[in-house]
Amino acid sequence: MEASKVIHAIYNDDDILMSAVKKVKAAKYHIDEVYTPFPVHGLDKAMGLAPTRIAIAAFLYGLVGLTVATVMMNFIMIEDWPQNIGGKPSFSYLENMPAFVPIMFELTVFFSAHLMVITFYLRSRMWPFKEAENPDPRTTDDHFLMEISVNGNEEALQSLLSETGAVEINLIDKAH
Structure with missing residues (x-):
């Protein structure tokens, strides 16, 4: 089983999260996923996701x-x-x-x-009795989490995320 590293940047406000997503995308980093406690208007466009059909x-x-x-x-x-x-x-x-x-x-x-x-x-692959994929239970209450893969750019990415207003930045070993 191959393990890779991801950074979890946690935010406590949706406006700060939107601004952070725009800054991270502008810096040419790929955001794997964003976990939010409620739908954030415009987040899909800021992340560059394809429109739904x-x-x-x-x-x-x-x-x-x-x-x-x-x-x-x-x-x-x-x-x-x-x-x-x-x-x-x-x-x-x-x-x-x-x-x-x-x-x-x-x-x-x-x-x-x-x-x-x-x-x-x-x-969405959300069938009955499926295990939750949420990496942090706080994102179901009042926090927002941005997950970004690390490819040898850990220090630069951490400094960028701290500049965007992240309240917590964690490096996680994630199994594929």
Whole structure:
């Protein structure tokens, strides 16, 4: 098992963290990960992460929900068990579609939301009973941690991080 060294720089304010991320990226260091107790707006752009494609997946999942709703209502209310409800004709889906709009909307939102959550958990590899990968429990409360790999530049990196306002800097041996 090969071990490598990483530096954990801990911050106690999200604004200081954002400024530090920008300074570290400007100095051409690669930030492996940032752990925060809450989402920090703009952190993904400051780190240079690629934009997410979850919105495209949500649209496709919504289309699946709309299709399921349309096929389901056509089968149930028109083909399998036609009923005269409130004087509406039961021989044509298109004539009944205004009455079906709330169901179409609800199933579109239902499928989109639930499949999007499942996709997020699978892409993030966050399945049930998974061990937490959080290196410091304080980052679930009120601290922010920036993890940077060390490649023979330990002193320069530590001095840069201390200039950015880190309250604590630790050198950690991390197993791959």
